[in-house]
Amino acid sequence: xxxxxxxxxxxxxxxxxxxxxxxxxxxxxxxxxxxxxxxxxxxxxxxxxxxxxxxxxxxxxxxxxxxxxxxxxxxxxxxxxxxxxxxxxxxxxxxxxxxxxxxxxxxxxxxxxxxxxxxxxxxxxxxxxxxxxxxxxxxxxxxxxxxxxxxxxxxxxxxxxxxxxxxxxxxxxxxxxxxxxxxxxxxxxxxxxxxxxxxxxxxxxxxxxxxxxxxxxxxxxxxxxxxxxxxxxxxxxxxxxxxxxxxxxxxxxxxxxxxxxxxxxxxxxxxxxxxxxxxxxxxxxxxxxxxxxxxxxxxxxxxxxxxxxxxxxxxxxxxxxxxxxxxxxxxxxxxxxxxxxxxxxxxxxxxxxxxxxxxxxxxxxxxxxxxxxxxxxxxxxxxxxxxxxxxxxxxxxxxxxxxxxxxxxxxxxxxxxxxxxxxxxxxxxxxxxxxxxxxxxxxxxxxxxxxxxxxxxxxxxx
Amino acid sequence: xxxxxxxxxxxxxxxxxxxxxxxxxxxxxxxxxxxxxxxxxxxxxxxxxxxxxxxxxxxxxxxxxxxxxxxxxxxxxxxxxxxxxxxxxxxxxxxxxxxxxxxxxxxxxxxxxxxxxxxxxxxxxxxxxxxxxxxxxxxxxxxxxxxxxxxxxxxxxxxxxxxxxxxxxxxxxxxxx
Numbered sequence: 001x002x003x004x005x006x007x008x009x010x011x012x013x014x015x016x017x018x019x020x021x022x023x024x025x026x027x028x029x030x031x032x033x034x035x036x037x038x039x040x041x042x043x044x045x046x047x048x049x050x051x052x053x054x055x056x057x058x059x060x061x062x063x064x065x066x067x068x069x070x071x072x073x074x075x076x077x078x079x080x081x082x083x084x085x086x087x088x089x090x091x092x093x094x095x096x097x098x099x100x101x102x103x104x105x106x107x108x109x110x111x112x113x114x115x116x117x118x119x120x121x122x123x124x125x126x127x128x129x130x131x132x133x134x135x136x137x138x139x140x141x142x143x144x145x146x147x148x149x150x151x152x153x154x155x156x157x158x159x160x161x162x163x164x165x166x167x168x169x170x171x172x173x174x175x176x177x178x179x180x181x182x183x184x185x186x187x188x189x190x191x192x193x194x195x196x197x198x199x200x201x202x203x204x205x206x207x208x209x210x211x212x213x214x215x216x217x218x219x220x221x222x223x224x225x226x227x228x229x230x231x232x233x234x235x236x237x238x239x240x241x242x243x244x245x246x247x248x249x250x251x252x253x254x255x256x257x258x259x260x261x262x263x264x265x266x267x268x269x270x271x272x273x274x275x276x277x278x279x280x281x282x283x284x285x286x287x288x289x290x291x292x293x294x295x296x297x298x299x300x301x302x303x304x305x306x307x308x309x310x311x312x313x314x315x316x317x318x319x320x321x322x323x324x325x326x327x328x329x330x331x332x333x334x335x336x337x338x339x340x341x342x343x344x345x346x347x348x349x350x351x352x353x354x355x356x357x358x359x360x361x362x363x364x365x366x367x368x369x370x371x372x373x374x375x376x377x378x379x380x381x382x383x384x385x386x387x388x389x390x391x392x393x394x395x396x397x398x399x400x401x402x403x404x405x406x407x408x409x410x411x412x413x414x415x416x417x418x419x420x421x422x423x424x425x426x427x428x429x430x431x432x433x434x435x436x437x438x439x440x441x442x443x444x445x446x447x448x449x450x451x452x453x454x455x456x457x458x459x460x461x462x
Numbered sequence: 463x464x465x466x467x468x469x470x471x472x473x474x475x476x477x478x479x480x481x482x483x484x485x486x487x488x489x490x491x492x493x494x495x496x497x498x499x500x501x502x503x504x505x506x507x508x509x510x511x512x513x514x515x516x517x518x519x520x521x522x523x524x525x526x527x528x529x530x531x532x533x534x535x536x537x538x539x540x541x542x543x544x545x546x547x548x549x550x551x552x553x554x555x556x557x558x559x560x561x562x563x564x565x566x567x568x569x570x571x572x573x574x575x576x577x578x579x580x581x582x583x584x585x586x587x588x589x590x591x592x593x594x595x596x597x598x599x600x601x602x603x604x605x606x607x608x609x610x611x612x613x614x615x616x617x618x619x620x621x622x623x624x625x626x627x628x629x630x631x632x633x634x635x636x637x638x639x
Contacts, residue, residue: 019473019498020599144537153537157549157556162563169563173570180574187589188498188597207578208587211496211596215581217505221513222577226570229519233566240559440499443599 009449012106012442015289019443026435026442027189029285031198034432037284045424052418055411056131064134066411072404073394077412078132079244080386081419084269085125086167086241087262087382090234091270092118093174096181097230100223105448106298108441109290112185113281113430114274115178120426121273122171124419129163131415159243166240173233177226180219183209184440238263245389252332252393255320261313265382268306268352272378275299277427279372281436290437293366300365303378307356310385314353328398336392340405344388351381466607467493468614469630470621471593471600475501477625478601482507484620485605490612493604496596515580519573526568531561593630 017025034042059066069076092114099107130136142164144154154161187209190202209215239259246258275296282291321329336345355377358364365371396403430436472478475497482495482504492508531554538544539551549556578584593602605617618629 018599020595023498023598144533151541153542155544155546156534156538156560157546157553159559162559165560165563169567172567176570176574180577183583184499184597190589191591191595191597203589204585206589207583207585208589209583209597210589210591211498213495213497213501213504213508214510215583216497216500217510218513218515218577218581220500221515222573225516225519225573229566229570233563236559236562236566240563243559443499444501 005450005452007449008451010294011450012109012292012294012445012448013290014292017289017446019446022439022443022446023188023192025287025290026185026437026439027192029287029431030189030433030435031193031195035284038428038432041424042428045421045428048417048421049425050418050421051414052416052421055414055418056127059131059411059415060136064132066409068407068409068412070404070406072397072402073391073406075132075394076387076391076406077408077416078128080383080390081416082125082128082132083241083262083386083390084383085121085128085419085423086238087266087269087386088273088379089118089121089125089170089174089270090238090263090266091274092116092121093170093177093230093234094267094270095274096177097227097234100227101231105445106295108438108445109287109292109295110274110278110299110437111441112178112181112434112438113277113436115174115181116430116434116436117270117274117277117427118174119171119178120423120430121270122167122174123426124423126167126171127419127422129167159240159247162240163244166237170233170237173226173230177230180222180226181438181441182434183207184211184219185435185438187211188439189435235263238266245393250393250397251326251328252317252321252336252389255317257313257316257320261310261317264306264309264313265385268303268310269379269382271299271303271306272375272382275303275371275375276379279368279375281431283368285431285436287437290442293368296368296371297362297365300359300371303375304356304359307352307359307378311353314349332393332396335396336388339392339396341388341392341395344384345392348381348384348388351377352385355381465634467592467632467634468605468607468617469593469628469632470603470605470617470624470626471628471630472602472621472624472626473600474625475499475504475601478603479504479507481603481621481624481626484624485603485617490617491606491608493606496592496600496602496604498595498597498599498601501601515573515576518576519569522572523565523569526572527561527565530564531557534560 013022015021067077069078095107095114096111096118099111130139133139142154142161144156156162183206186202186206190199190206193199193202239262242258242262245253246255248254278291278299279296282288318333321333324330336342355374358370358374364374391406395406470478470481472481478495478497479501482492485492486507486509495504495508497504534557535552535554538553538557543551591597592604593600596602603621605612607614614631621629
């Protein structure tokens with residue numbers, strides 16, 4: 001088939017797969033039956049989702065008073081969870097779009113599931129601004145439409161309004177990008193499945209894709225354009241989310257480091273979640289030849305870089321406060337580390353800065369079990385980071401008379417659990433019903449690292 | 463008069479690329495080349511013109527941005543200006559984030575819609591696959607025999623020397639491409 005070649009780099013797909021083998025390996029997961037592990041995970045997720053839905057129902061009927069919020073601490077779990085989930089979504093777009101622009105071909109093994117993760121994470125995130133409204137049934141007032149209230153328009157100068165547009169755009173563009181990427185793979189499944197229902201579904205969703213190069217040419221252009229649009233989108237969305245805090249005058253929030261700090265933190269937390277999901281997925285779906293140890297190694301490197309950036313941001317915030325001679329700013333930072341919620345601060349430091357330092361060692365980066373545990377700690381640490389930023393700045397603000405304490409109620413905890421339930425339910429369904437690895441893109445990188453020793457032009461008859 | 467087509471079936475991207483380059487060099491009419499994944503350089507080898515989709519993306523993105531910034535200005539400074547913290551009515555820097563997002567939204571959606579329309583892809587379209595396993599692992603080049611100079615035997619020999627696993631001749635019936 002090819003002339004002799006030498007491997008100048010480790011291959012992206014191990015096991016010397018042929019193009020046909022790739023189809024078989026990945027399509028078989030879709031067409032096969034779900035194992036006990038999948039059902040177990042799915043049941044647990046459904047229960048968690050159910051718990052969350054009941055809590056949200058109770059919340060809608062009774063009101064925000066069921067939460068632990070008060071006059072001083074107006075945002076706690078709700079916004080923490082919102083920023084947490086949006087942050088997780090960003091790593092998916094990074095892998096899909098940014099790494100595409102950087103020509104990092106290793107992304108092909110994880111980009112499909114990372115993009116799926118983004119879409120589900122954004123759905124979970126979008127839940128929180130909706131339910132934290134006092135009157136969620138009036139959520140449509142966020143949209144600028146001509147109305148009978150004098151035509152009362154929304155305030156375009158408010159970061160909360162910027163959020164609405166940013167999250168909506170992010171969701172729509174991510175969904176489109178993910179779907180367009182899937183069309184060739186849906187066609188592959190359409191052409192090989194024996195099930196009539198699956199053939200009809202994939203047939204409709206693959207829009208009559210036939211593999212024509214005329215279409216592929218335009219497809220590649222669209223893919224590049226969407227990647228080019230999604231990259232500044234990712235940066236702008238999380239910058240806008242950070243502006244929810246940065247444009248205020250609350251000490252600890254009102255700092256220009258927030259946009260880059262949040263974006264780096266988002267990539268960090270998202271990559272942690274990608275690793276959590278991929279390490280489980282590659283084992284349970286037998287995809288170790290595609291999501292190789294090298295992939296995990298590389299993703300860990302991204303993790304340690306972004307951990308460093310987040311650490312640098314912590315230091316910058318602290319030094320800015322110290323240098324500013326602003327007593328409120330200085331107090332906030334002392335209080336974060338040593339005040340009543342200091343335990344949360346040290347969990348954050350430990351999980352985000354200390355534990356990822358283990359990833360400097362290649363032996364650790366190449367052990368999926370340890371990386372899995374580290375990724376869980378990263379998720380925990382990043383949740384606490386958002387919590388610490390939000391609550392510690394609010395609960396000890398300018399006037400001591402308004403200082404208060406915060407404790408989450410069972411409803412808030414139930415809703416957090418429910419958001420994880422929603423996320424994992426959707427992700428498990430995705431793993432079952434859709435190809436988790438982009439078959440067409442992986443086929444294109446099977447030759448990665450091969451350098452021909454002789455020239456191809458002298459072909460011999462087979 | 464139904465056109466006759468000749469299909470060369472290959473099992474690797476390199477082989478179909480060689481076949482395409484040779485066919486294009488010899489001036490054969492290439493209907494299309496069907497591949498399971500996008501093979502870089504194949505569109506140039508076929509002699510396809512570069513796509514104009516980026517222009518559509520740029521044009522509609524800019525239109526979206528322009529419309530949005532005008533809308534923001536009109537609602538905030540003309541229709542019902544509301545004094546929020548003493549901010550100026552025409553606070554253009556504050557309008558930037560939403561304008562940017564709407565620009566990305568317009569550009570993205572319009573590019574994808576344009577792509578689907580130009581490529582004639584829509585739900586319910588029946589895929590006409592000229593040879594089985596194209597969407598899995600076969601690479602097929604389809605030539606059209608459009609003049610008497612086309613020597614099917616010579617083309618068959620050429621393709622087979624390049625590694626074709628099968629060469630099929632057929633007459634195009636209605637509904638096939």
